[in-house]
Structures are given as structure tokens and as C-alpha cells.
Amino acid sequence: MRAGQWLLDLLYPRKCPFCGRVLERGETGWCARCPEELPWTEPGDGKTVEGCDACLSPLWYRDGVRKGVRRYKFGGGKSHAALFGQLMAQCLQDRGTGRADLITWAPLHPQRKRERGYDQAELLARRVGELSGLPVAGTLEKARATAVQSQAGEDGARRDNVRGAYRALPGAELAGKRVVLVDDVATSGATLAECAAALQGAGAAAVTGLTFARAR
Ligand SMILES: [Zn+2]
Numbered sequence: 001m002r003a004g005q006w007l008l009d010l011l012y013p014r015k016c017p018f019c020g021r022v023l024e025r026g027e028t029g030w031c032a033r034c035p036e037e038l039p040w041t042e043p044g045d046g047k048t049v050e051g052c053d054a055c056l057s058p059l060w061y062r063d064g065v066r067k068g069v070r071r072y073k074f075g076g077g078k079s080h081a082a083l084f085g086q087l088m089a090q091c092l093q094d095r096g097t098g099r100a101d102l103i104t105w106a107p108l109h110p111q112r113k114r115e116r117g118y119d120q121a122e123l124l125a126r127r128v129g130e131l132s133g134l135p136v137a138g139t140l141e142k143a144r145a146t147a148v149q150s151q152a153g154e155d156g157a158r159r160d161n162v163r164g165a166y167r168a169l170p171g172a173e174l175a176g177k178r179v180v181l182v183d184d185v186a187t188s189g190a191t192l193a194e195c196a197a198a199l200q201g202a203g204a205a206a207v208t209g210l211t212f213a214r215a216r
Contacts (some may be wrong), residue, residue: 124212
């Protein structure tokens with residue numbers, strides 16, 4: 001964490017990541033109003049992603065959720081991982097398709113992680129692991145820098161953009177494992193599909209996608 005951000009967090013009340021309101025006493029992570037107003041998905045709204053037996057997300061990627069994700073990724077809002085990961089862990093518990101052995105994530109390219117100071121998917125994965133009691137391990141690497149997915153255009157272009165970009169880390173213990181694959185947002189599902197292919201190529205028995213939000 002940058003020292004400046006740490007100081008700001010200390011000196012100023014935190015804001016709700018979704019609506020931007022300053023949190024009042026007794027409000028933790030988000031304001032009291034947003035839980036009622038956010039676009040929650042229904043259990044049947046899971047996205048179909050190639051290579052994943054399911055793709056679960058608690059929220060639709062629109063309105064305040066979109067703003068919240070931007071604040072988290074681009075506004076230095078690292079602390080929002082605690083709440084976002086909690087909502088994901090709850091979604092996994094409620095809608096998960098069965099036993100899981102391991103939680104992993106779709107990693108940033110090392111250069112982008114250095115620029116941002118953290119890997120937003122990794123923080124979410126670690127929070128989900130903390131709450132679910134499942135082990136968390138980095139098993140993938142992004143071997144090639146790609147254009148930002150949100151700027152890559154239509155679904156076909158997004159898939160081309162990430163094709164072959166991810167590979168399993170040497171020594172990652174994936175054989176026979178049922179893996180929960182975490183990312184922040186599923187838009188086309190291309191990133192999750194590429195990661196799932198790399199995990200299965202290294203022996204994973206099954207992959208369940210878990211993202212904070214998903215596009216329609
Ligand atoms: Zn709010």
C-alpha cells in the first residue's frame with residue numbers, strides 16, 4: 001500500500017465503494033442503503049464459460065457495481081477487497097456445485113501488478129480463501145501482456161486478445177484438483193476460459209469460475 005493512501009484511510013472516513021457516500025458510524029465496508037439497491041444476480045443467472053462447470057457472481061456489472069469495481073481497481077481502493085471477497089465467498093457457499101480443493105486466480109501481468117501495487121484478483125481470492133477455509137495458491141502466470149480487456153471490443157476480439165496469454169506455473173500442484181478460479185469481472189468470459197484451459201492442461205479435474213460481478 002502506498003504510504004499516502006494509508007494516511008488518507010487513517011485520517012478520513014472511508015466511503016461506500018458503490019455510491020461514494022461517506023460511511024457513518026456502524027457502517028462497515030459499504031453503506032446501509034446499497035445492499036437494497038445493488039443489482040444482485042439470481043441463482044439461475046450463472047454465466048456459461050467454456051472450460052468451467054459453472055461461473056458464479058453475486059452481482060451484475062452495472063450501475064454502482066461498475067463504479068465500485070473501478071474504485072477498487074483504479075482508485076487505489078485495495079481495502080474494498082474485504083467486502084467484495086466476502087460477497088463472493090457467500091455466493092460460492094450458496095451456489096457452489098460441490099467440493100472444491102483449491103482457490104486460485106487469473107493473475108495480472110507482473111508489470112501491471114507493479115504499476116497498480118496489487119493484483120485485484122489475488123486479493124479477492126485470498127479473502128474468499130480466508131472465509132471459506134479453502135487453501136489459496138497462485139497457480140497461473142500471465143506470460144504475455146495484453147490490451148486491457150474492457151477496451152478490447154467484442155467477444156471475439158476479447159478472446160483473441162487473451163489467447164495463449166496464461167499458463168500454469170511450473171510446479172503448480174493441480175493434478176486431480178477441483179479448482180475455484182477467481183477474477184474481478186466476467187465480461188465475455190474469455191479470460192476465465194483461457195485460465196480454465198491452462199488449469200486443465202496442467203491436470204485440474206474441474207474449474208468453477210467465481211467473479212465479483214458479471215456482464216449480461
Ligand atoms: Zn452505498
